Amino acid sequence: MNTEGSTIAVELNGIEKRFPGVIANHDVTLIVRSGTIHAIVGENGAGKSTLMNTLYGMHQPDAGTITVNGVEQHFKSPSDAIAVGIGMVHQHFMLADNFTVLENIILGAEPTHLGVLSIGDARKRITEIAAASGTHVDLDALVSDLGVGQRQRVEILKVLFRGARILILDEPTAVLVPQEVDELFTTLRHLVDDGATIIFISHKLDEVLAVSDEITVIRDGTTVTTVLPRDVNRATLGELMVGAELPSPEGRESQVGTTVLLKVQGLTVGSGGQRKTVDDVSFAVHQAEIVGIAGVEGNGQFELCEAILGLTAISAGSVEIGEHDVTSSSTRERKSVGVSYIPFDRHREGLMLTSPLWENTLLGREGEPRFVRGPLVNTAEAHRDCNEIIDRFDVMTPSEIVPVFALSGGNQQKLLVGRELSNNPKILIAAHPTRGVDIGAQAAIWAELRRARDEGLAVVLISADLDELIGLSDTILVMYDGRITATLDPATATPKMLGTFMTGGKQEVA
């Protein structure tokens, strides 16, 4: 933890990077000491990733210098950065599922002897590296059989195998449950003790305070300040990061209604030889109720939503919306009786990126009487409606005719949430409604969800942000391996508790 007097591993000076459409970096100054964990915190879109991509050689800065271990560097590509010992662990894993751990680690940097793979050498080296860094993973396991935490370890080993001594970890905890986060931090400490330097990018303040030796705050594309964790707390760090007070998902009194609006019974997806992705799931959502679903990604939440929406075939069970049994209805029929959906991936499932905003807000609602003029689309009304959504949800855009790709992620999400809430649905399935959005947009989306709920909306909320789940939900269900494995009261639930159930812990039946 001794940060004084140690040598400097990375120094960025006056870095400037201009990009059309995104907040670029300007006047960025960063000093990372050797053998420390240096956190970089900032909101989504503050420019953290741009900066790290600069350091990793993904693109060249327009101005400023990069100095690594005392030598000024001009990276043309990531391979230049790798050559001087910089490695990057991406937020989204880049692993080949049907390869073993060992194969994945050496992929792209295969040690050969006279043109023949020398697996034996590779195994020996990886075992040494793993032992030195305190990472334990079965080298012969198939990556497809590994959990998220283990996959991340493989990514780290991959980077170490290429000789990295300076590791950049981009939002490494975003996909982990609390227990896995602890394990990751242990690994990081091991690495640092072994002499490595770690640059840790995050926007989760508690984690940053817990693990880092120094913290640099980045806001609106520039470095605001560098602080020591002992000099700040969560609130002050948050204020530095946002430039204002942090919003919180909590604080409300809800009146859960008595009418059941959504009833799912014995829902099962996948049968016979297939793995059951959703296995005998039953729950009900009442009027003015938010039911949160916690779970590590890939435990059936996606398939559950698709099944409720009628987007995937079910093998058993039923879905009832209000009085209607919609088990065999089409997606459009379900939507027309009042189901809205904020999908998991807004780019893939939600928006048409190259189409103008107004066509995007019209999508899925083009059959509503107000948007129809005979067989034609009532374009004027669609424009008017889009402008209403823009105003009501504070979508920052010059007009409704710009294509969606020109907006920031947060504004795209607000537009999407606006579309799904604007036709006064009875039921909203909201998957990660605030994923990848800035704090301002997050607060706005939370407020809209709460308001809609108070007006009687029944919400199924799926989120990886456990604070969001606990803060907004009236009931929390935990989904593990396709089943509902726990039902919790958010008043008493803690992220740690959720983490236990999310990784397969059992709830004693009361």
Added chain:
Amino acid sequence: MGDETRIPAADGVTRGLSKLMTPKLENSKNGLITTASSIAAVVLALVISGIMLKITGKDPINAYRKMIETGLEHDKLLEALQRATPLMLSAVAVAIGFKMNLFNIGVEGQYLFAALIASVVGAAVSLPAPLHVAFILLVAMAAGSVWAALAAVLKVKRGVNEVISTIMLNYVALSVIQWLFDTWFRDNSKSDLNVKTKVLPRSAWMPDIVTGRLSSMFIVAIAVVALYWVIVFKSRFGFRLRSSGMNSVAARTAGISSNRMIVSALVMSGAVAGLVAMPSVLGDIHAYGQGVPDGLGFAGIAVALLGRNHPLGIMAAAALYGFLESTAGALQIQHVPNSIIDVIKAIIVLTVVIVNEAVTRSMNRRTASRTSSALQVAKPIGATA
């Protein structure tokens, strides 16, 4: 924090922003840029072709001058429109597919199949004149649809990529046509060298607008382009079709069945394709036989690309192709090989695709940066550190 959580000072900002960029103006400006870039691409193609002429020892300036001189003659202009007619139809057929993100390479097979069926069925019935023509047009559309539907069924039921299936179905169509023709439909009553199906009765002969020069199918083609515009760009069905083409997953999530859109798009595409050979069948040969032109289905792909699937673009591109083709003879007289016309047409397609791609990218960048700079200006003071 209560229910009134809002971004500070964001109210009114968006309203103020709209003044920075007037939507209507911005839209028409983009249209102008697109048009200008297409024209620039055509000019570039002429320059490249000119260099090729020069290298082969011909005088490009003289060749182009001759092309323009003859091309602007009254008869040649009519010929250009006559040649543009099937190209418009074929291009619309291809463009309908493109709008649903489907590459219908099978227009070729669809229109030849439709031409045979329509000729045979048309010759077998007797109806009063206008009805007879309309009936044959409908039969041709139906036959084209049926052939295109095969690819749709393969895609929806079996997941076969339509590029592969439509290419294959072109070959199948040729063989099926040959077989049907040889076994049943060939008219052996006349000892003519020019074999064809039974000649259509007079009532099914479509009158020309300008006798021997321009078929009434020209008007039908213009009407088809107009209908294409209304149905695909203005109707609710068209919105669903285009949305599904833009992002089929998002459209499906929004309740638009992509399978239904695949079938609709290919059936519509096939119906329009069915009309491609009608200028020849109804206005010229009055039967199916040699003389029904081939290759129009592939030419339609080029015209649709050149016209960027836009109704006006398709008309302009078809007219340009018609013009170039009509001047081929004049070049021959100048001892310039008329195959240079094919070279020019091919280079135009290449330059248009390349220039359009470059322009689209730079316009996208421009839009993104203008959007962000417009927002930067509007950001309340104090928001940036």
